[in-house]
Amino acid sequence: MDITFSHLLKANAVSQWLNHYMDYDGLALQITQLEQKRNHGVLIDEDHLLFATALDSEMDKVTAFYTQMEHTLYSKLDFLQQQMSDGSTERQMATLYTSLMDLEAYVELNRTGFTKVVTLYNQRLDKDLNINPLISGTALSSHIDRLKRTYAQWYCHDSIPLATRQLTHPTQAVEVMKGKHFSGSLTTTTTTITTTNKHQPPAIAPSFTISCCGHRVISIPTLNLxxxxxxxxxxxxxxxxxxxxxxxxxxxxxxxxxxxxxxxxxxxxxxxxxxxxxxxxxxxxxxxxxxxxxxxxxxxxxxxxAVFGSMFSSTIMMLLGGFALAAALGKYGIARAFATHVLSRAGTRPRWVLLAIMLVAGFLSMWISNVATPVLCFSLIEPILRTLPDDDDDDDDSVEKPKLTVTSSSPSVVGSCLILGIALASCIGGMTSPISSPQNIITVQYMDPTPGWGVWFMVALPISILSIFVCWFLLLLVYRPDRASPHLNKIQPSGNSKITRTQVAVMAITLITIGLWCAETTLASYLGSTGIVATLPLFLFFGTGILDKEDLNGFLWSVVVLAQGGMALGEAVTSSGLLQDIALRIKETVAHLDVMVILAIFSVLVLVFATFVSHTVAALIIIPIVQQVGQQLPVPHPNLLVMGAGLACSAGMGLPVSGYPNMSAIMLEDPLSGRPYLTTRDFVVTGVLTSIFCCLLVITMGYGIMFSLGY
Known part of the structure; x- marks a missing residue:
């Protein structure tokens, strides 16, 4: 049995279609049983007939589902082409393109699976079984091309390559709001430009044009202006x-x-x-x-x-080690299995499902980063979101809809509440461990000595856990999800109950790595720094084949380069004397203040900057100054101020642009209505209050814990 393909099939399957894929494991098991019967001399022709029947049944199942989806999606494409005067069609075209590509991948995965099964059968049992081609992809490819041509004609100046890029990466269309990219199995929202006249075609990618003598000299798309x-x-x-x-x-x-x-x-x-x-x-x-x-x-x-030396440090190695842990936990379904296992025990009441998914998001952010966690959690709640009615379809007048954030034309209150809960919990989860977010990596870089994981947990976990519970209470107060939908579909555990050897190896390596990170202070004389420990999972995962080159290419290298640029700039401002000069001028203003007051000033400054710009940029610009000010105080407290300011970065969650999780959430929309689940007002009402409370915890509880630890 090809374990690698079995994992590949499960990892790439569309979650809504799981029951419609071929039973690769079941067919492979039948082949193994046939081989065992042959070895014992009890194999009969009827056994081969039973296998052929099972194979035909699986092929019929796949073909029937493909035919059904093909008819549905082609009809949707025909309908959209007749509705091109509606500006909202752009989003629906992008959604349909994703579905068509999913169907194409569905065909290829099943075709590969059946080919492997037949090859395995022939090799092990000395047979010469042949199967007819599963499905012809010609019609599907032609419809995908038709969609691209239509999209290009209306939105991309007839440029097929541009249309392909925008349809393949729909989140790029929202770069005007924030230049971070996410991918996930839920629908993503794109920026749409419409006209007020329904009888005229929508405005297509307007541009700023400079002409000379009647000839166009340069044309710059307005979106990029x-x-x-x-x-x-x-x-x-x-x-x-x-x-x-x-x-x-x-x-x-x-x-x-x-x-x-x-x-x-x-x-x-x-x-x-x-x-x-x-x-x-x-x-x-x-x-x-x-x-x-x-x-x-x-x-x-x-x-x-000196510059290049500063760009590769122990912190960068720890970041790469964190990426390796996240890749392994995700590739072998450990993170998803853990999450679905917890959620399956949360019951059906919305309030407990909300709390469970928020705690799961916060916990997973510790290990697979708060960049990847929201996408995973959004996919987990898809079965719930698909069964929720729109608010305007709810005929129960006794249900009180939250007046603060949700209008009668919005998608389900519960859906909005769950998605916002995941986003805010992931932001809070960004402070939970040194590898949970890019801003933490930058913070650790400016702490000397580097804090052990145990120290970080002692400070960050109480703050983050309390913040998640307060955020949960605010969401219940604003959305009242139990009134909107008393019971939800129960989330079922995913994957097999059997744990594979590879999964055991991944969990063992992960626990050993985390244990060594937590004991970094004790083992410093042997291991030197956390960066050295980070080489352990990198070597073991890639050396044993648990991860491969494709996984390495999938690391968030843009985050690595961003962190390295910040370190190079930090080296420059330190070496030039600029940082010390700025710190001395600030010190003259704040030196007479108590350390807690100084922490409050910098925490609020970082919070505002992180809310309106981004968590990572706030850390890159402000953390070096905070460190230098802390060193220049009459009684130096650089680590206390740096860690406090770093934690305050993750507290910024009051706007859609405040961080990766919020950006991921704001782009999700109801696939049926085409309306986004969340608006800016949703984030402001709940996110701002949570941000303030979280920042206050950093200034009070965080200060007390850090001071008691000698910071």
Missing amino acids: RQYICFLLAVLLFIALLSIDCFGNRQENYCFALLVFAAILWATEAIPLYATSLALPFLIVLLGVMRTDSGQPMAASAASK
Whole structure:
């Protein structure tokens, strides 16, 4: 039996169609039983007939489901082509494209599975069984091409490649709001441009055009115009600051200009975040902002060595180790199995299902990051979302709909409540472990000595657990999900009850790695740092074949590059003396204040920045300054201030743009109505209150715990 293909089939199956895929494991088991009978001399022709019957039955099941879905999706495409004057059609076309591609993948997976089963049967039993081609994909491919042509004609200036990119990655259309990309099994919302006249076609990708003598010289899509303007303003301000003497020192002046330039590009995302990071080493060396310990300008060769040395550190290795753990836990279904096991015991009352999914999201964020957790959790609640009626279809007048956030034309109150709960819990979960979010990785980089995992848990877990419960209470208060839908469908555990050897190995390696991270302080004389421990899962997972090259390529390398750019910039502002100069000026203002008050000031500053920009960018820009201020205090408390500010980054969750989980949630829409589950108002009503409470916990409880630990 091909265990690898069995895992591949389960991992790539569309969750709603699980019961309609071929029973690969069952057919493979029958072949094994036939082989055993042959070896014992009890195999008869009737056994082969029974296998052939089972094989035909599975093929009929797959063909029948394909035919049904084919008819449904083709009819939907015909209907949408007749409704192209409706601006909402763009979202529905993207949704339909995803369904067609899922159906195409369904055919390929089953075709591969049947081929493998027949090959296995022939090899083990010395037979020459042949099967007819499962399904012809010609008609399906032609309909996919028809959808692309229609979409390109209406929305992409007849550009098929552009239409393919937008349909394949629909979340790219919301880059104007926030440049982070997510993928998941739920429908994603795209930005739609419509006209007010229903009898006219919708406006298609409007552009800003410059013409000369009647000829078009340049045409810039309006959707990208803001990015172009922000980038141009950043460059102009950068050039202006290079010529202004703000600090009385060339290295500090140039480094300040570079810091402002990078901050603007990161905050506005005029170019991708990681692209800004890639430009920083070049600009740091070119501008000559690095200085030696004696204060002399550093030679370019020495500066480049110092910059690149700062970009690969123990923190980066810990980040890669975290990615490896997340990849293994996800690939072999351990994270999903754990989540569904917990949710299956949550009952059917919405309040307990909500609490369970929030706790699961918070817990999984500790290990597979709060970037991947929301997508997984959203897929887990799909069976619930599919069975929830829209609010406008609810005829029960006794159900009081929450007036704060949900209108009568919104999707189900319970669906919105569950999705928002996952997003906010994932944001809170971003503070739970050193690898749970990019901002934590940056925070750890600026703490000396690096905190052990046990220390981090002692500070972060009480804050995060209390915050999740408060958020849950607020969601119940605002949405009243028990009134809207007294009972929900029960989530069933996924996967086989049998645990494989590979899953045992993955869990063992994960637990050993976490144990070593927690004992980092005790084992420092042997292992040195957490980065060295991180090489253990990387070696074991890839060395044993548990993970492969495709898994390595799937790591969030953009996050790695972003963190490396922040470290390079941190090295530059430290070496140039700019960071110390800024810290001294801030220290003069806050030195007379109590450490708790200073923590409160920086926590609120970080919270606001993280809410309106992003968690990661807030950490990149503010954490280095916080560390330097902490070192300059009469009684230094750099680790206390840095960790407190880092935790406050994850507390920012009051807007859709506040973090990866919120961005993932705001793009989800009801596939039937085409309406988004959440609006900005949903995040403001519950997210802002949760953010304030979480930040207060960091300032009070967090301060008390960190101070007692000697920070």
